[in-house]
Amino acid sequence: MQTIVAAGSIPRNVSSRKRPTSPISAGFGTWQRIATTSFSVGSTAASASEGAKAQGFTIPGNPVVGVFRNDFARRMLAASLPAGIEAPIRFYVTENADGATLSWRTPSAVFAPYVAAGGAELKKIADELDPIFARIGEDATKP
Secondary structure (H helix, E strand, O other): OOOOOOOOOOOOOEEEEEEOOOOHHHHHHHHHHHHHHHOOOEEEEEEHHHHHHHOOOOOOOOEEEEEEOHHHHHHHHHHOHHHHHHOOEEEEEEEEOOEEEEEEEOHHHHHHHHHHHHHHHHHHHHHHHHHHHHHHHHHHOOO
């Protein structure tokens, strides 16, 4: 499993890429659009910063974008129904003073706890997803 680890506090098996951007709200839609158009995947989104804003508070941007593709989801569920709790696999966007950081756990790390029961097919799916997620991360963090 290839994992890209950023400076110190990023946990193991988490990939991270920085993108110098304008405020996070501008970058958030960009990350979702790249994922959905470049790789024919669906996406979900949640953001504590947006909820806080609605209540009159300002906190750094921190949206979570869940990414999925139906063909992989069907295969994953056939291999391991319990692994379904991990779908969609998430990207985490955190606002920094100089832009934003996009972080994610590699699909092979996400599904690792289920491989013993899900077998070779689940491992194969995770291994196929790793480069797709890496490409989404690379494309989303291009200047």
